[in-house]
Amino acid sequence: MWSEFADRIEYFFVEAIKESYVVYIFELLLFAAIFYFIFKVLNNNKAVGFIIANVVVILFASFTFVLAKFDAEIFILIIFMYALFVSTIFNAEIKRMFNGSHKKAHKGENLAVSGVEFIIEETVRAVQNMSKKDVGALIVLSNNNLPEGIVESGTVVNAQISSEMIEAVFYPKAPLHDGAMIIEGDKIYAAGCFLPLSQSDNLPKEMGSRHRAAIGVTTVANVTVIVVSEETGIISIVKNGAVKKKYADAADIKNALSDYYWTDLTAEGKL
Numbered sequence: 001m002w003s004e005f006a007d008r009i010e011y012f013f014v015e016a017i018k019e020s021y022v023v024y025i026f027e028l029l030l031f032a033a034i035f036y037f038i039f040k041v042l043n044n045n046k047a048v049g050f051i052i053a054n055v056v057v058i059l060f061a062s063f064t065f066v067l068a069k070f071d072a073e074i075f076i077l078i079i080f081m082y083a084l085f086v087s088t089i090f091n092a093e094i095k096r097m098f099n100g101s102h103k104k105a106h107k108g109e110n111l112a113v114s115g116v117e118f119i120i121e122e123t124v125r126a127v128q129n130m131s132k133k134d135v136g137a138l139i140v141l142s143n144n145n146l147p148e149g150i151v152e153s154g155t156v157v158n159a160q161i162s163s164e165m166i167e168a169v170f171y172p173k174a175p176l177h178d179g180a181m182i183i184e185g186d187k188i189y190a191a192g193c194f195l196p197l198s199q200s201d202n203l204p205k206e207m208g209s210r211h212r213a214a215i216g217v218t219t220v221a222n223v224t225v226i227v228v229s230e231e232t233g234i235i236s237i238v239k240n241g242a243v244k245k246k247y248a249d250a251a252d253i254k255n256a257l258s259d260y261y262w263t264d265l266t267a268e269g270k271l
Contacts, residue, residue, distance in 0.1 A: 115186060119161045120257045123183075124250050126166035127226060127235060136230030137170045138180040138195070138210045141260045142223050146182065150217070154179050154193030161188055170228075180213065180225075196220060198241070207243075214238035224256055 123139070130137050140146070155176060159165055161183065169191045170177045176192030183189065195213035203212065214225035219241040226248075227236040237245040237256050245252050 116261045119186060120254055120261065122161055122163045123166065123226075123257055124253045126163035127228060127253055128250060129163065129167060130170060130228045131233040131235050134230060134233040135167070135170055135172065135228065136177070136210055137166075137226070137228035138213060139166070139226040140180050140182050140193075140195070140217060140223050141225070141257070142182050142184050142189070142221075144184060146217070146221050146223065150180075150193050150195060151182060151190050154182070154190040156190050157188055159188045161186060180217070211236065211238070211243070215241055215243070218242075224260060226253060226256065 127137065127139070129135075157169075165188060166181065168174060169181055169188070179192035180195050181188060181191045182193055196216040196219075197209065197212040198215040198219065200215070203215070208229065208231065210227050210229065214227045214236070215238055217223060218225055218238050223239075225238040227238060228234075229236070234246065235248040235253065236243050237248050237252060245256075248256075
């Protein structure tokens with residue numbers, strides 16, 4: 001069987017391509033376009049399981065292509081069926097991608113260093129003010145790496161970062177105060193977002209839903225979360241699925257923000 005398989009591989013790369021190289025080039029470009037489309041959708045949604053399945057399907061389709069005596073129709077049909085399956089599962093995300101409605105601010109793009117320092121000071125001021133007033137807050141420092149469903153669960157605001165804006169979002173009577181705020185670069189990208197809650201039984205009893213949400217989202221995405229407890233006003237910094245700093249003060253918050261804006265600050269030797 002393996003010798004026959006090797007003969008077919010040799011035939012494909014030596015004889016078949018020579019006979020109809022234009023068709024094969026077209027099929028290769030079509031396959032590359034479909035594969036890129038599928039991978040982009042899955043990667044945007046952090047669907048690791050689907051990405052692995054995607055690789056398996058591609059390998060299966062490739063072997064089928066070879067073992068079926070290079071029947072290109074079978075190969076293309078399998079890829080199209082899988083693309084249709086992915087399109088059905090991630091229908092909303094694909095619509096947003098084509099409509100261009102999810103344009104994010106990328107950290108480091110057109111962000112002056114003086115602007116970074118201003119943003120850090122404003123964020124620190126807002127967090128401390130909310131802590132003094134026992135106003136609950138959940139701020140996610142994202143690098144465009146959150147699953148699309150999290151952003152979809154909230155409201156896109158795309159606002160400039162200021163202490164007044166941050167405090168207004170988390171004002172107890174504001175409609176978006178219960179959810180998480182997503183910061184991307186120099187903008188408050190979204191607010192009122194729902195985060196996946198950690199199901200761990202080992203968390204201290206004083207940690208409420210905000211802490212569970214912070215731990216949950218930092219488990220599925222490489223982000224940093226600043227939490228202000230509504231009950232105690234205690235500020236916590238969460239990263240990599242754990243509370244890295246409890247009872248955080250102004251210096252701790254500034255350090256977390258400086259790590260987030262590290263590329264921008266080092267661009268002009270500010271760190």
